[in-house]
Amino acid sequence: MEKIELFNTLPAVFAGREDDNSQVWLRDIVFEKGKHYLISAESGTGKSSLCAYVYGYRIDYSGTIAFDGRDIKQLTVPEWCRVRQSSIAYLPQELRLFPELTAMENIQLKNRLTHHKTEKEIVDYFDQLGIPDKVDSPLGKLSIGQQQRVAIIRTLCQPADFILLDEPVSHLDEANNAIVARIVSDEASRQGAGIISTSVGNNVKIQVDKEFKL
Numbered sequence: 001m002e003k004i005e006l007f008n009t010l011p012a013v014f015a016g017r018e019d020d021n022s023q024v025w026l027r028d029i030v031f032e033k034g035k036h037y038l039i040s041a042e043s044g045t046g047k048s049s050l051c052a053y054v055y056g057y058r059i060d061y062s063g064t065i066a067f068d069g070r071d072i073k074q075l076t077v078p079e080w081c082r083v084r085q086s087s088i089a090y091l092p093q094e095l096r097l098f099p100e101l102t103a104m105e106n107i108q109l110k111n112r113l114t115h116h117k118t119e120k121e122i123v124d125y126f127d128q129l130g131i132p133d134k135v136d137s138p139l140g141k142l143s144i145g146q147q148q149r150v151a152i153i154r155t156l157c158q159p160a161d162f163i164l165l166d167e168p169v170s171h172l173d174e175a176n177n178a179i180v181a182r183i184v185s186d187e188a189s190r191q192g193a194g195i196i197s198t199s200v201g202n203n204v205k206i207q208v209d210k211e212f213k214l
């Protein structure tokens with residue numbers, strides 16, 4: 001997938017609103033593979049909704065979202081499966097991890113489907129992110145910031161044209177933010193992938209090609 005486009009898109013919940021100040025809603029914009037886009041906004045302005053639309057979780061919007069010119073509301077279930085297997089890697093804001101499984105088991109749920117990383121590469125990520133002792137810990141016993149790092153590793157265990165990160169460092173300190181920025185941009189460069197990240201202020205410190213205010 002080379003590009004994701006939005007044409008005059010607006011969440012249904014905002015219907016009737018002019019949205020003059022938004023650089024995303026009710027505008028025509030394009031996200032190109034290989035570039036980093038930051039979507040910054042206040043709480044409640046629709047960052048997570050936008051991510052859910054692009055990942056196909058929700059369709060409660062007007063206007064059109066297109067992958068390489070194709071309206072995504074027309075995609076079939078097998079096409080959505082392919083998108084999620086090989087085109088878009090997604091870090092949801094609410095992480096969507098399983099508390100009763102270990103950190104590694106959570107990641108392997110994804111990686112066993114994609115075979116994208118070796119176990120050693122995954123353990124290396126735990127080391128780099130400062131949680132080497134948490135590999136076999138039940139996820140529910142990790143702090144929220146540690147859980148966020150596990151979810152980031154899981155996101156990287158997926159081939160992608162676009163890496164979609166919904167508030168990826170909201171629970172992390174500056175040092176871990178910098179580490180996440182490095183490993184995400186390394187992975188994006190390896191694959192030539194684009195990055196779309198959202199932020200309410202604490203944005204991941206990856207050089208931005210274009211910022212949109214929601």
Ligand SMILES: Nc1ncnc2c1ncn2[C@@H]1O[C@H](COP(=O)(O)OP(=O)(O)OP(=O)(O)O)[C@@H](O)[C@H]1O
Pocket residue numbers: 011013041042043044045046047048049050058060093200
């Ligand atoms: N599943 C949903 N279905 C319909 N409307 C929703 C849904 N989730 C959120 N909304 C509404 O969409 C609007 C934007 O919410 P959203 O979660 O996208 O904002 P956000 O910018 O990500 O906020 P935050 O920074 O607090 O996470 C809110 O008015 C919210 O009530």
